[in-house]
Amino acid sequence: MDGQATPLLTVRGLRIAFGGRPVVHGIDFDVGAGEKVALVGESGSGKTVSALSLLRLLPDARIEGEVRFDGQSLLTLPERALRALRGDAVAYVFQEPMTALDPLYPVGEQIAEVLRLKRALLPREAWARAVEWLAQVGIDDAPRRARQYPHQLSGGQRQRAMIAMALAGEPRLLIADEPTTALDASLRLQILALLEDLQRRLGLAVLLITHDLNLVRRFADRVVVMEQGQVVEAGPVAQVFDAPTHPYTVRLLGSRPVRPKALQADTPPADAPPCLELDGLRVTYRVPRPGWRGWFCAGQFPAVHGVSARLAPGRTLGVVGESGSGKSTLALAALGLLPVQGRLAVMGRAWQGGAMDRPLRREVQVVFQDPFSSLSPRLTVEQIVEEGLRVHEPRLSAAERRKRVVAALQEVGLLPATATPAEVAAWLQRYPHAFSGGQRQRIAIARALIVQPRLLVLDEPTSALDVTVQRQVIELLLRLQRERGLSYLLITHDVDVVWAMAHDVLVMRAGAVVESGPALQVLRAPREPYTRQLLESAGPLAA
Numbered sequence: 095m096d097g098q099a100t101p102l103l104t105v106r107g108l109r110i111a112f113g114g115r116p117v118v119h120g121i122d123f124d125v126g127a128g129e130k131v132a133l134v135g136e137s138g139s140g141k142t143v144s145a146l147s148l149l150r151l152l153p154d155a156r157i158e159g160e161v162r163f164d165g166q167s168l169l170t171l172p173e174r175a176l177r178a179l180r181g182d183a184v185a186y187v188f189q190e191p192m193t194a195l196d197p198l199y200p201v202g203e204q205i206a207e208v209l210r211l212k213r214a215l216l217p218r219e220a221w222a223r224a225v226e227w228l229a230q231v232g233i234d235d236a237p238r239r240a241r242q243y244p245h246q247l248s249g250g251q252r253q254r255a256m257i258a259m260a261l262a263g264e265p266r267l268l269i270a271d272e273p274t275t276a277l278d279a280s281l282r283l284q285i286l287a288l289l290e291d292l293q294r295r296l297g298l299a300v301l302l303i304t305h306d307l308n309l310v311r312r313f314a315d316r317v318v319v320m321e322q323g324q325v326v327e328a329g330p331v332a333q334v335f336d337a338p339t340h341p342y343t344v345r346l347l348g349s350r351p352v353r354p355k356a357l358q359a360d361t362p363p364a365d366a367p368p369c370l371e372l373d374g375l376r377v378t379y380r381v382p383r384p385g386w387r388g389w390f391c392a393g394q395f396p397a398v399h400g401v402s403a404r405l406a407p408g409r410t411l412g413v414v415g416e417s418g419s420g421k422s423t424l425a426l427a428a429l430g431l432l433p434v435q436g437r438l439a440v441m442g443r444a445w446q447g448g449a450m451d452r453p454l455r456r457e458v459q460v461v462f463q464d465p466f467s468s469l470s471p472r473l474t475v476e477q478i479v480e481e482g483l484r485v486h487e488p489r490l491s492a493a494e495r496r497k498r499v500v501a502a503l504q505e506v507g508l509l510p511a512t513a514t515p516a517e518v519a520a521w522l523q524r525y526p527h528a529f530s531g532g533q534r535q536r537i538a539i540a541r542a543l544i545v546q547p548r549l550l551v552l553d554e555p556t557s558a559l560d561v562t563v564q565r566q567v568i569e570l571l572l573r574l575q576r577e578r579g580l581s582y583l584l585i586t587h588d589v590d591v592v593w594a595m596a597h598d599v600l601v602m603r604a605g606a607v608v609e610s611g612p613a614l615q616v617l618r619a620p621r622e623p624y625t626r627q628l629l630e631s632a633g634p635l636a637a
Contacts, residue, residue, distance in 0.1 A: 100165075101124035101125060101126050101127075102125055102126055102127045102129075102163065102164060102266065102267060102299050103124065103125040103148070103161075103162070103163050103267060103299070103301070104124050104160070104161070104162040104163075105121065105122060105123050105124070105144075105148070105159070105160070105161050106122050106159060106160040106161075107120045107121075107122065107158070107159035107160060108120065108121050108122075108144060108147065108157070108158075108159040108160075108161065109157070109158045109159050110140070110143055110144065110147050110152070110155050110156070110157055110158075110323075111155065111156045112154060112155055112156075113154075114156075116323065117140055117143060117323050118140040118143060118144055118147075118323040118324075119323045119324050120159065120324075121140075121144060121320070121323075121324065121325045122325065123318045123325065123328060125267065125299050125300075125301050126299065127266070127297070127299055128293070128297050128298070128299055129299050129300075129315050129316070130293065130299075130300045130302065130313060130314045130315045130316075131299075131300070131301050131302070131314060131315065131316050131317070131318065132302045132303075132304060132309075132310040132313070132314035132316070132317045132318070132331070133145065133301060133302065133303050133304075133318050133320060134304060134305065134307070134310055134317055134318065134319050134320065134346070135305065135319060135320035135321055136305055136321075136346075136560040136561075136562060136563070137305070137530065137531055137560050137563075138322070138530065139320040139321055139322060139323070140320055140322070140323040140324075141303050141320050142189075142271055142272075142303055143155070144320070145186075145269050145271060145301065145303050147161075148161050148163075148168060148184070148269070149168060149176060149179065149180050149184060149186075150168070150169070150176060151180075157169060163179070163183065163184060163267070164183070164266070166179075181208060181211075181212055181260075181263045181265070182212050182263045182264075182265065183265055183266050183267065184265055184266070184267045184268075184269065185260035185261065185263055185265040185267075185268055185269070186260060186268075186269045186270075186271065187253075187256050187257055187260045187268065187269070187270040187271065187273050188256065188271055189271045189272040189273070191244070191252035191253050191255065191256040192244060192245075192252060194256060195244040195252060195255065195256065196244075197243060197244055197245060198243075199243070200240060200241050200242060200243055201228070201239070201240060201242060201243070201244060201247065201252075201255040201259075202221060202224045202225060202228065202239075202240025202241060203221075203224075203240075204255075204259060205224035205227055205228070205240075205255070205258055205259045205262050206220040206221045206223070206224040207220075208259055208262040208263055209223050209224060209262050209263075212262070212263040213262075213263070213264075221240075223262070224240060224258075224262065225237050225240045227258040227259075227261065227262050228240055228254070228255065228258050230258070231254040231255075231257050231258045231261070231288055231292075232254055232284070232288055233251055233254050233255065233258075239251065239255075248417055248418060250284065250285070250417060253273060253274070253285055254285070254288070256273075257270075257273070257285075257288065257289070257292075261292060261296070264296070265298070266297075266298070266299060267298070267299045267300075267301065268289075268293075268298050268299070268300050268301070269300075269301045269303070270289065270300060270301070270302050270303065271303040272303060272304055272305070272306075273285060273289070273302075273304075274286065274304075274306065274309060282306075282309065282631070283631045286309065286312060286313055289313070290313065302314060305560045305561060306561075307335075307346065307347060307350075307561065308632075308633050310331060310335075311331060311335055314331050315330065315331065316328065316329065316330055316331060317329070317330075317331050317334050317335075319334065319340065319342065319343050319346070321342045326340045326342050326343065327339060327340040327342075327343045335347065345562065346561060346562065349561040349562040349564070349565045350561065350565075350590060351564065351565055351568050351590045351591060351593065351594035351595075352594060353593050353594055353635075354572060354594070356576075357594075357595075357596075357597065357613070366406055366407055367407075367441075367442055368404040368405055368406055368407075368439075369405050369406065369407055369440070369441060369548055369549045369581040370403075370404070370405040370411070370428060370439070370440055370549060370581070370583060371403075371404050371405075371437065371438070371439040371442075372401050372402055372403045372404075372428075372436070372437065372438055373402050373436055373437035374400055374401075374402060374435075374436035374437065375398060375400070375401040375402070375424070375427065375434055375435070375436040375437070375438055376396065376398060376399045376400065376401075376434065376435040376436050377396075377397050377398040377399075377420075377423050377424075377427050377432055377433075377434050377435075378394045378395060378396050378397065378435075379394070379395045379397055380392040380393070380394065380395075381393045381394070381395045396605055397420050397423040397605050398420040398423050398424055398427065398605045398606075399605050399606055400606055400607070401420075401424060401436075401600070401602075401606070401607055402607075403598075403600055403607075403610065405549070405581050405583060405598075406581070407548070407579060407581055408575065408579045408580065408581060409581055409582075409597040409598065410575070410581070410582040410583075410584050410595050410596045410597050410598070411581075411582070411583055411584065411596065411597070411598050411599075411600065412584045412586065412591075412592035412595065412596030412598070412599045412600070412613065413425075413583065413584065413585050413586070413599075413600045413602060414586060414587065414588075414589060414592050414599060414600070414601055414602070414628065415587065415601060415602035415603055415628075416587065416603070416628075417587070418604070419602040419603050419604065419605070420602050420604070420605035420606075421585045421586075421587075421602050422553065422585060423605075424585070424602070425460075425551050425553050425583065425585045428440065428458070428551055428583055429458060429460055429551055430445035430447075430451055430454070430455070430458075440454060440457065440458055440549065441454065441457050441548065441549075452485075452486070456482075456486045456545050456546075456547065457547055457548050457549060458547060458548075458549045458550075458551065459482075459541075459542035459543070459545065459547040459549075459550055459551070460542065460550070460551040460552075460553060461535070461538050461539055461542050461550060461551070461552050461553065461555050462538065462553050462554075462555075463553050463554035463555065463557055465526075465531065465534035465535040465537065465538045466526065466527075466531070466534055468538060469526040469534060469537060469538060469541075470526075471525060471526055471527060472525075473525070474522060474523050474524065474525060475503070475521065475522055475523075475524055475525070475526070475529075475537055476496065476499055476522035476523065478526070478537060478541055479499045479502055479503065479537065479540050479541045479544055480495045480496075480498070480499050480544070481541065482541065482542075482544050482545040483495050483498060483499075483544060483545065486545050487545075496522070498544055499522065499540075499544065500518055500522075502540040502541075502543055502544045503521070503536075503537075503540050505540070505543065505574070506536040506537075506539050506540045506543070506570060506574075507536060507570060508521075508533060508536045508537065508540065509521055530563075531559050531560070531563060532559055532560075532563035532566060532567060535555065535556075535559065535563075535567055536567070536570070539567075539570065539571070539574075543574065543578075547580070548579075548580065548581060549580070549581045549582075549583065550580055550581070550582050550583070551582075551583045551585070552571070552582055552583065552584045552585065552586075553585045554585060554586055554587070554588075555567065555571070555584075555586075556568060556586075556588070556591055557586070557587070557588060564591075568591065568594050568595060571595065572594075572595065582595070584596055588632075589617070589628060589629060589631075589632035589635070590632060590635070592613065592617070593613070593617055593635050596613040597612070597613060598610070598611065598612055598613060599611065599612075599613045599616040599617065601616065601620075601622070601624065601625045601628065603624050608622050608624050608625065609621060609622045609624075609625045617629065617635065
């Protein structure tokens with residue numbers, strides 16, 4: 095930004111506190127007209143609450159300092175005037191569109207509502223304009239999609255609909271809070287390209303809130319780095335990334351997953367019975383058929399077809415692909431949660447259904463993508479981790495279960511080995527909301543490990559985590575694999591995670607395997623154009 099130009103947004107001495115506890119400590123930054131600024135930091139750094147405070151969207155917070163937009167003081171502006179500014183001159187794109195969009199209304203109607211309120215358009219005109227916006231943000235068949243509900247759209251389509259809703263008011267400043275966190279690499283690039291195109295055509299200023307450093311490098315003009323509620327470094331992206339001066343920035347930039355030397359020198363194991371064997375696997379879903387024929391019989395959608403693979407003991411099979419590629423369906427099938435056609439054997443046995451599968455379910459456990467939603471908020475840590483023991487070892491006493499729970503939590507690095515009995519008891523009685531994202535994922539891993547499985551299905555185990563926490567969880571999983579001889583079926587859209595963990599790789603697209611083989615071969619010298627496209631979207635692999 096030109097140093098002589100007046101910034102569109104000026105923030106000086108911004109302080110935020112909840113219940114008397116300060117969380118943001120006097121930060122300063124500017125966003126110029128038409129400029130792209132990234133606010134970067136880990137969870138808890140204060141970047142999201144700082145962005146929400148700009149238009150006073152934190153009703154329980156005490157906000158002090160100065161926030162000026164186009165010369166107006168936003169912290170002293172009357173509520174009526176501020177309400178007119180929201181969604182008009184300044185608009186937000188929130189992190190999770192599935193929760194930000196109203197599930198009871200079609201997406202077109204939600205965009206049309208903005209146009210009726212902010213542009214005073216008549217209902218028919220507002221609907222037509224909403225369809226135009228959906229087409230403008232790259233949603234195919236916009237008239238049909240406009241009549242669909244959020245759950246009927248893919249993750250990328252929902253995010254595009256959120257962007258369309260934000261832009262419908264024709265704002266001058268767009269605040270995008272983690273707009274690509276849950277999206278795969280190619281969709282991230284598409285959303286990024288969309289924002290850049292709209293920013294150029296509409297002259298938007300963009301404040302991007304993110305922990306994705308690759309996104310910042312590709313998109314932003316300037317970066318502001320936050321740690322524990324303070325700005326620790328700021329400047330042009332090239333300057334900060336190439337020559338960081340603050341230790342925290344250095345640590346963030348050095349947190350990208352790397353491939354361990356043991357995996358670099360990987361050699362296939364001797365022939366051993368596989369933990370998981372797939373041969374011609376096919377999974378289909380029932381879908382309604384159009385027209386009167388749908389009254390009598392449903393159609394079939396092949397979510398996975400013709401997949402064959404083997405997972406040997408002590409190894410990791412990475413399954414990578416875009417949203418809708420069938421990788422999560424493959425994981426559900428491996429867990430015995432979906433009916434399948436073809437051969438699927440776990441430890442040499444097929445899923446039978448019901449009580450007959452109980453011994454096999456002990457051998458196969460799962461770690462889900464989002465530890466906050468996969469851990470019951472009503473149960474303590476002790477109750478969550480010991481749940482498997484109650485099912486598979488019901489004869490254990492309460493004292494024996496607690497001993498196993500403590501050992502599991504210590505193994506995943508959550509509970510210090512030096513903790514006193516009183517400290518241990520306090521830890522065990524805490525609930526999931528009292529832990530950070532990385533700590534919750536460690537609890538989820540402990541819950542899976544406590545029944546001593548041989549195969550773990552890892553469904554996007556790090557996608558909801560910051561880069562530094564992501565690397566810690568990857569290192570934990572690699573250590574547990576070495577010590578326990580665990581096998582992992584790793585489901586992910588993150589090529590970096592596959593590079594850091596996998597011995598072998600399946601690349602999936604539209605339910606089929608397009609390329610497979612040793613990770614070094616597939617990721618270093620891909621044969622298929624689709625694999626090359628995925629790798630190019632993710633950027634260069636860490637050394």
